[in-house]
Each structure stands twice: as structure tokens, then as C-alpha cells.
Amino acid sequence: MRTTTRRAAADGPDSGLGTRERIVRTASRLMQRQGYDGTGIKQISQEADATLGSVYHFFPGGKQELAVEAIRHGDQEFAAFLTQILNSVPDPAEAIESAANTLARDMRRTDWVDGCPVTATALGTSTRAPDIQHAAAEAFARWRALVEAKLREAGIDGPHAHDLAHTVISTLEGAELASQVSRNETPLRLAGTHLAQLIRAYRNATP
Amino acid sequence: MRTTTRRAAADGPDSGLGTRERIVRTASRLMQRQGYDGTGIKQISQEADATLGSVYHFFPGGKQELAVEAIRHGDQEFAAFLTQILNSVPDPAEAIESAANTLARDMRRTDWVDGCPVTATALGTSTRAPDIQHAAAEAFARWRALVEAKLREAGIDGPHAHDLAHTVISTLEGAELASQVSRNETPLRLAGTHLAQLIRAYRNATP
């Protein structure tokens, strides 16, 4: 008979990780799909192969504290995705278009279940929990900064790069939402096309 | 002593309406702010000055049926807003920019509480309730059709108008989300600027 070890976990994708990390990832994934209010602490603890005691041991602040950590996790996840694409595709317009297409493909692959990891958690909680709203705002700002830096490197001047980065993030976010709700890749693919076009217009204008 | 009449209601903005309509409007407003799971049937009945019996009388399908009606109400509300602006501003680029600016102003006025009436309700429920997801998809499609018609009238050819309308709705939606989460008008205002720019590029290309 196999004895249960301290770091026991079912053989999921997160097995082998510490309990705390497993809880955060599970919370992030569930809230991404079901929202804050639609996700229960007990469901999180079960799917993370942890117990309620462990959850409240690591997150004495309860569900709110856990949601903030979940948003931060999603923040880092998407930032890593963006960084990877921006670094591997030299032209910023092509990079953004590629990002949109990748998001579209991932969305279809998960049968339109996995949208933005931050949006679903933050929506509807902003008035009740300023901590959550703040963490979500930080995520948006970080992603925007990544895009802005890339646009500057491509020769677009400061103010224009700043403004464009805003719209790039807004449009990607909205297109992801529209694709999810419509169960259709089209919004994301067209968003990529038009954003690339917009970026090229600015790059050609500021040589 | 005043006797209770059939259509009694507190002196709110919806007083004078029938009970059913009052329930739908209240549900739409609450779900817009708190999401589907964050809004209880009892809270809806209380704020609508109706009783639980009335809610289940008009909506035997329970919370899901009520949510579908709430989304349809928000759908019509936003469609009316779009129609009004598109009809009163001849140039499509100016019209969309004006819409974005109006949304930004309204958002600030409500202290970033009232976002898109459809998004918050639909997010997180799409997997559980196909009815809700479908109603939300219909809303997006209707808004897109309104924009597409306007672009065609302005001389943009069919395929381009179709594609542009997609991105216009996606970007407005995403910018509204970003503005709400960041508590900042900037995303919406920049979205308006860039969308106008994009539309002008297409109009000039197809004379």
C-alpha cells in the first residue's frame, strides 16, 4: 500500500508542484471559466487535491485573497505568452497578428471555454473587492507596457506607441470575448488583421 | 390606509411599469454589475419591488430564463444607443468615435460600475447555460449588423464593411472592459480615435 506523502496530488498537469501552487493554478483555471462567484472554495480544494484546511492555511484571507493570487497567476501567464511572441517575431504588426491567431486557435481547441484568465475573475467583483480590481488593472497595465516597448523598438515614437498599445490590448481582449461568446474564431482573426494594419500605418508615418 | 394595488412599486426609475418589465430591468441592471452568479433571485425580487411568487410566475424557467430575458433587454438597450448615434452622425468614423466617447462618459458617471449589459451576465455561464450564451451571441451579431449597415451606406464595400464591423464591436467591447477594470476613460477614448482612423482608411480606399 502506497503511503500518502506530504505533496500528494492526483496525476494531473499540476502534480509534482507544491500544494500552494496547485491551489493557485486550480483557482485561476476555474475562475477563468466560471467567474469568481461561480467558483466555490470546496471545488477548488477538490480539484487541486488539497483540503479545505490547506486552502485556509495558505490563504488566511479566504476567497478574496485566493482570487487576487489567481489573477496574478493569469497575469504572468499571459505576459509570458505575449513576451514569447513579441520576442520571436521581429515585426510588431506581424507579432500582434500572430498573437491573435494563436489565441483564436487555443480558444477553439478548448471549445471556447478558456477565455482571458483575468476578465472573468475581475468582472462583477470590482465594486465589492478593490483588491481584485486592482490586481486586474495591474495585469492590463503590464500587458500594455510589453506591447508599448515593442512598438517603440520598431521606431514608433513615444506617444503613438503608448496610445496604440492601449488599443492593441483593448481589441485583443474584446475580440477574445466576442470569439468566446460567439464560439467563432472570426473576431480574433479580424482583430489581428486590423491591428496589424493600424500598427503599419503608424510605423510608416514615423520613420 | 392605502391599499396595495396590482401594480404597486416603490418610486424608483421603473415605477409605473408592469411587474414583469420591472423584474427584467432590475435583473438586467444587477447582473450587469454583479454577474449571473453574483446576483440572487431574492435580491432581484426585492429591488424590483416584486415577490418571489411573481418572479416564478412570469419566469417559470427560473434564473436561467430570467437571465436570457435580461440579456435581451440589454441587447435592445445598447442597440437603441448605437442606432441613435449612427443615425444622428452622418460620417461613420465620427459616429463610432462619438459612441466611444459617450460610453466613456457614462462609465465615469456611474463610477465604473455599469459596463456592458451582456458581457457580465454571459461570462462564466456559457458552458452551463447554452441559452444564455446564445442570447449573448445574438446581441453581438445585432450590434455588428448595425455598424456594418452604416459602413456600407458610407460607401465601404461589402466584405470590408463586414470585417470592419467585427473589429469595431470587439474593440468597443474590449475598451469598455479595460476602462472599467482600470477605472480610466483612456482605453475607450483611444479606441474611438483608432477605430475612426481605421474606418477612414477603408473609406478612402473604396471611393
Place this chain on the structure above:
DNA sequence: ACGGTTCTAAAACGAACGCTCTATCCGATA
């Protein structure tokens, strides 16, 4: 005036919620 339909009123159900609590386990240190 009356029968029938429509609508309102509120109590009560089981289930699930977030969270607290105590008891136990385990591995590192002395």
C-alpha cells in the same frame, strides 16, 4: 353577483456557500 384566471404573498425545503474549529500527521531539528 359570480366563477375562473391571473397575479401576489410568504413560509419552508434541501443543497451549497464561505468559513471556523479541533485533531492529527509528518519531517526537520535538537
Place this chain on the structure above:
DNA sequence: TATCGGATAGAGCGTTCGTTTTAGAACCGT
């Protein structure tokens, strides 16, 4: 080996959830 604190385990708290149920009030065609 004895001990101690971090981590785990789960029963149980009070509350709220969505829904059902039963009773009564208001309206309308006849």
C-alpha cells in the same frame, strides 16, 4: 529519539442559495 511547528484532514457552524408550495387577493367576462 523526543519535540515542535508547518501542513493536512474533515466535521460542523450559520447563512444564503434557487426553487417549490400553499394560500389569498385582484381582475374580468358573463
